[in-house]
Amino acid sequence: MSPATITLIILIVMLILLGREIVPLGVMGIALPFIVVAFRLVEAKVAIGYFVTKTVVLVPCVYILGNALFKVGIADSVGNIIKKFSNKCSKGEWFTVLLVMLSSAVGCMLLPRYGVTGALMPIVVAVARSTGISRTKLLLALPLASNIWGNNTLLSTPPNMLANGFLEQVGAPTFGFFEFALIGVPIGIAGTVAVVLFNKLMPARINEKMMYEQEDGKTDGRQSANVPKWKVVATYTIFAAFLLSIIFEKRIGVPFHITAMTCSALVIICGIATEKECYSCVSWGIVWFLGGIQAFAKAMETSGAGEIVASLALKLLGTVDGSIPNVFLITAIMFGISAIMTQFMSNTGAAGILFTIGISVASTIGADPRPVLMAITMGCGAAFMTPMATPCNAMVMEQGNILFNDYLRVGVPLMLTTGIVCTIGIPLIWPYF
Numbered sequence: 308m309s310p311a312t313i314t315l316i317i318l319i320v321m322l323i324l325l326g327r328e329i330v331p332l333g334v335m336g337i338a339l340p341f342i343v344v345a346f347r348l349v350e351a352k353v354a355i356g357y358f359v360t361k362t363v364v365l366v367p368c369v370y371i372l373g374n375a376l377f378k379v380g381i382a383d384s385v386g387n388i389i390k391k392f393s394n395k396c397s398k399g400e401w402f403t404v405l406l407v408m409l410s411s412a413v414g415c416m417l418l419p420r421y422g423v424t425g426a427l428m429p430i431v432v433a434v435a436r437s438t439g440i441s442r443t444k445l446l447l448a449l450p451l452a453s454n455i456w457g458n459n460t461l462l463s464t465p466p467n468m469l470a471n472g473f474l475e476q477v478g479a480p481t482f483g484f485f486e487f488a489l490i491g492v493p494i495g496i497a498g499t500v501a502v503v504l505f506n507k508l509m510p511a512r513i514n515e516k517m518m519y520e521q522e523d524g525k526t527d528g529r530q531s532a533n534v535p536k537w538k539v540v541a542t543y544t545i546f547a548a549f550l551l552s553i554i555f556e557k558r559i560g561v562p563f564h565i566t567a568m569t570c571s572a573l574v575i576i577c578g579i580a581t582e583k584e585c586y587s588c589v590s591w592g593i594v595w596f597l598g599g600i601q602a603f604a605k606a607m608e609t610s611g612a613g614e615i616v617a618s619l620a621l622k623l624l625g626t627v628d629g630s631i632p633n634v635f636l637i638t639a640i641m642f643g644i645s646a647i648m649t650q651f652m653s654n655t656g657a658a659g660i661l662f663t664i665g666i667s668v669a670s671t672i673g674a675d676p677r678p679v680l681m682a683i684t685m686g687c688g689a690a691f692m693t694p695m696a697t698p699c700n701a702m703v704m705e706q707g708n709i710l711f712n713d714y715l716r717v718g719v720p721l722m723l724t725t726g727i728v729c730t731i732g733i734p735l736i737w738p739y740f
Contacts, residue, residue, distance in 0.1 A: 310348055310611065310612075311610045311611040311615050313348065314348060314607055314612035318607070321335065325694075325711045328711065332694070333591060333594075335596060336596030336597065336599030337599060339602055340357070340358075342603075343602055348606035348610050353605065357602045357605070358599075360598070361564040362601075362698045365425060365564045365567050366589075366698070367571070367589040368567035368568055368570065369425035369426070371571040371580070372429070372546055372567070372571060373429030373432070377433070379534045379579065380539070400440055400444075400506070404440075404448050404503055406434075407431055407445050407449055408455075408499050409452075411453050411456065412452055412495060414426070414453075415453050415456040416456060421453075421697070421699050421702070423453055423553075424449055424450050424453045424698075424702055426549070426550055426553070427449060428449065428702065428706065431446055432706065441512060441513050442706070443510050443511055443708055444506065444510065446707030447703065447707060447717065448509065450702070451498070451502055451691060451721065453699045454690050455502075455721075455725070456495040460485055461482065461487065463487065464654065464684075466654055466658035466688070469655065469658050469659060470482060470662060470680045470683075473665075473666055473676075474677065477670075479675065480677065482681075490685060490729065490736060491685075493728050494725050494728050497727075497728045501720060505717060505720050508716050509713070509717055512708045512710075513708050545579075549570045552567065590704075590706060593701050593704060596701055597702075600701075603652075604652040634739040634740075635730050637668070637679065637739070638679075641661070641682040641683050641686065642682045642686040642689075643686065644683075645683045646725075648661070648687075649688075649689065650690065650692050650695070651693065654688065654690065654696075654697070657687050658683060658687045661687075662680055665679040665680050666679075666680075672739075673740075675739055675740070677737045678733050678736075678737040679739075681733050681737055682729055682733050685729050691714065691717070691718035691725075692714050693711070694711060694714060700714060
């Protein structure tokens with residue numbers, strides 16, 4: 308049996324186990340590296356190495372910093388401000404969902420989407436506590452917004468930069484720094500409207516009143532009215548340093564996950580939270596899952612399974628018989644292939660495979676390769692339907708009690724909306740001929 312076949316079988320089994328909630332995320336995350344190494348799909352050193360990537364290191368730091376914000380009451384103060392604004396506008400639950408999404412959109416226009424999601428998580432939970440709207444719904448809206456709006460500049464995601472590399476290789480004009488926003492902003496607007504309209508599809512699994520009582524009954528010191536002022540100031544300073552490390556990572560020359568670790572250590576050193584509290588507030592199952600799923604994504608890429616999926620899907624294009632092809636159909640199919648592949652493997656890996664095919668398709672029909680590569684790039688950013696599609700989706704699952712199928716329920720209509728915008732917009736903005 309070929310490595311590609313083995314990888315596809317593992318993928319199917321994993322989807323069944325996660326979709327039916329037979330195996331917890333953390334257990335799956337720990338098992339995946341062992342499985343891919345046992346079948347010799349990925350080297351052991353490489354598979355284990357994914358547990359210490361920037362994203363995996365960032366996640367527990369986000370939980371620790373978020374817990375610090377709660378302990379000194381900062382997160383709830385911000386939540387009350389948003390609650391007052393929402394009540395003043397008297398627009399109801401949908402308006403609060405919109406505010407959460409717009410907050411994420413502003414950050415994702417310039418910052419990495421997973422950094423924005425991590426920074427806003429404690430604020431969104433505080434908004435849920437203040438407004439009584441289930442955090443399940445609001446935390447699900449947060450990564451969706453990050454993915455919808457996180458593709459507007461050349462530096463937003465690796466596939467954007469990779470697209471320019473492929474264009475340079477074939478001597479085609481490259482994309483400008485903000486050129487992605489020509490289609491990214493319409494996608495963001497349409498996607499935000501879709502989520503707000505379909506917010507009834509998002510579950511309200513957590514009762515905020517009961518959760519508030521349970522959390523207040525804990526002895527971890529949350530919401531304490533006797534927190535010294537210097538601890539509040541220290542927490543503000545530490546969190547601000549965390550945000551600035553994301554914004555100015557390249558300028559200061561220190562990777563932001565290193566700064567995040569330092570800030571987490573300062574939370575303990577300053578006495579804002581104890582070491583035990585910091586360990587207990589982290590959703591470790593999510594951490595293990597993020598590391599494990601990246602090892603599997605590598606197997607998808609190196610085994611050839613991703614190429615098989617792409618090749619099968621490309622048959623939908625049919626053969627070019629010399630007639631002028633339907634550019635809208637090509638755009639829709641290239642978007643759809645990349646969007647499906649990125650649900651189960653690294654968006655950079657999916658883009659690397661599909662850009663090669665996209666260049667070939669454009670050359671065969673004598674078209675400008677830019678619209679083809681743009682369709683692939685936007686599809687690789689449409690990580691809506693599974694928790695493994697992007698770290699943003701997985702980060703919020705445990706805290707929001709979000710299930711695997713919740714992403715499918717909301718992700719399918721959101722994917723269709725995004726696909727329609729791309730199918731119509733890309734050929735008009737970047738003509739094929």
